[in-house]
């Protein structure tokens with residue numbers, strides 16, 4: 524791919540351009556994909572009938588954190604997704620435990 528800032532050819536997964544130092548937002552979005560998916564799915568689980576998705580949302584968010592740690596990229600979304608889906612999951616467990 525080509526740098527959006529200086530137009531030189533750079534690697535698809537380079538987080539910053541080695542020539543001008545400009546951020547490569549496409550690569551950063553790809554790195555945060557799991558965090559983004561986990562965060563999006565965890566937000567959806569707030570809707571009562573969608574709460575079954577809290578477990579996959581938690582899995583995606585944790586994957587996002589692990590990947591962000593390995594790649595040194597931002598993990599804000601992944602952490603937010605983990606927190607939200609964990610709260611929904613625990614809330615559901617408590618709710619079912621109370622009912623039965």
Ligand SMILES: [Zn+2]
Pocket residue numbers: 526527528529530531540541542543544545
């Ligand atoms: Zn550049």
